Amino acid sequence: MLLLGLLLLTALAGARLLWNKWKYRSLHLPPLAPGFLHLLQPDLPIYLLGLTQKLGPVYRLRLGLQDVVVLNSKRTIEEALIRRWVDFAGRPQMPSYKLVSQPYQDLSLGDYSLLWKAHKKLTRSALLLGIRNSMEPLVEQLTQEFCERMRAQAGTPVAIQKEFSFLTCSIICCLTFGDKVKEDTLVHAFHDCVQDLMKSWEHWFIQVLDIVPFLRFFPNPGLRRLKQALENRDRIVEKQLRQHKDSMVAGQWRDMTDYMLQGMGKPRAEKGHGRLLEGHVHMSVVDLFIGGTETTATTLSWAVAFLLHHPEIQQRLQEELDCELGPGASGSRVPLKDPARLPLLTATIAEVLRLRPVVPLALPHRTTRHSSILGYDIPEGTVVIPNLQGAHLDDTVWEQPHEFRPDRFLVPGTRPRVLAFGCGARVCLGEPLARLELFVVLARLLHAFTLLPPTGPLPSLRPRSHCGINLTMQPFQVRLGPRGAVAPGLSQHQ
Template structure:
């Protein structure tokens, strides 16, 4: 019976593939790279760049039963992401994405729609307006405590990426939930790590290439579901506590601001109705999208500076000139950051050499372009 089922699924997959080739026979499509396991390559950015040298700046990859178009030049990316951004604003609804977005589509993985725009508007307002008075002093305070902790461990080995990751998670935790309690930060940090490891595991990624494997027992899927449940438990607990202590017209953090924003009319927020699940997934997005990306960038900055001590010296001279020699705490507000041109250039160079998300998230066209 199992063999018969596998044979049937293989025949269906072959028929779908042939039908797709038949329907596209008259189209002028970009060249197709041979093979179908490209996205499992261990160094995917370099692999895609090597394909661009062979096939040109725009080409296709086979990804399971569908084709993926790769844009690998500044000109093509600017045309798609800037001049025709609405045409490319959609998101493919991948199976793995649905597994981690059980409540509502989130901002990073949700498909483009008027409701998505309302979700984005509320989240952006909460980030820019609801916390603008507390963000910078908080970052300064936590960064100062972080430096003091590392200074107390001078001479001892340090996992700098983990330290940066905990620092970033603590900042996001305070901005979203109004708490920097060590236990909560540690729990959220562990959950983020577990979720990323489970999500990126080959047993989950292979489902995008061979979808029918989802009908077979998969320990990776079971593990991912367990981590998602643990994540949702933490967020739901914070949602419940904030709703119980919410004061109309006041907000202590982003969660307060967004919960009150749900009461806005459809006229204010666009078509559709924002629900508590949208707030839930906005919190998840901030932790998943903000913790490891920031920690990785800071870790690369440290690594580059360790190999370029002359840049460390020049940066220290610039800081001493603006803040005073031996100053232990930052006295330069973010709005005056251009007074430190070398530091700004160093950050830009780190991001150029090691982009936060080198391949960006996948896009789906909303109409023929």
């Protein structure tokens, strides 16, 4: 199937190239990179950044049957997504997106429209207003419980990525469905569902459909597995929605689902956008789980890996935490309202997000009308890829950009914006929650434990060569040494 697809792709790409040359003959388009198999390159964000040496920060390349525009600098990304946000707010409707979103478009993958704006407003309100009084206490509580579980494994190698994954899934479960879901059964069901769905969606059997759509008519075991994962996803979410509708009290909400179910029927300020239905709440829940579990867990894992390589930074962080929270694993509250009281921790999180933005190429945008970037014409309907990781490694903005140096964010007046969560109309809705989790979990973890490498080499800081949407890392283990108490057979200085 792959060989047939490549042969057909070559023929169609040639025909498409000739058509585009004629169609856009009068426009000043960005330069075109040669070739059309760019997706096969390992470390794709770094490869795309390398092309800027010859082509500049804005260029086109062929991905399958279409040309896409790649933005590789902070300046070009902000020009497109902030200053010209209306022009670049669309989302291409690729086969895999349509499959994952059926029958209602979700927020991450949905195209720009008035209905999409209303959907976004409802979900954002649920996150920032519906649970504003419970978010911080819940994250604190579940993180404390997480640290107690880790204390029971002190001194033994821990697969910390899996532990972070379950923690972030537990947080999303409780915020979305209420305290009643603290039972491990439901959390495990959602966790396994997200894992299976992401693994299925990122398989090359599915990714190739977005490049050569007609291959969906050929036998595809990956497509069958994805459909099964989607059916399981919808079954779990629908059950929770039914239970909420049966027990809901009008005018009161226990969690985000209650808030969204009661808010979907309220009149909106903008007319003509259509009506929000229960299916939109369904897809908001899906977005919260897909976008709010593995992404945050992966960022936490990268932070641990970097600190294992830089024990001097870890020691300074612990000194800062001891000064602010008191020595040892005390019960002092993390200063959530004033993160400036923990400046090094805030800077370390920013540096991890800069070096390892978990979605390094964001999700592709689509121009809603003719626009321009740096004087180049960008026609309506163009697919645009913001290379966030490339922008974070721009040596015209960042000094020694490949080095892990949290102190760069401690210098007053020299703090460029980190784009890890995107920007503009498509900025990640879960950014406030993700930043809260990163701050609380790392503060509690480093206050209670010293991160120690297991026997053998340190974890690799290189991402997996051929990753999907997320910038994943090689699995690794860490030993957690309780601070102020040494586990049997474990030295704090090992």
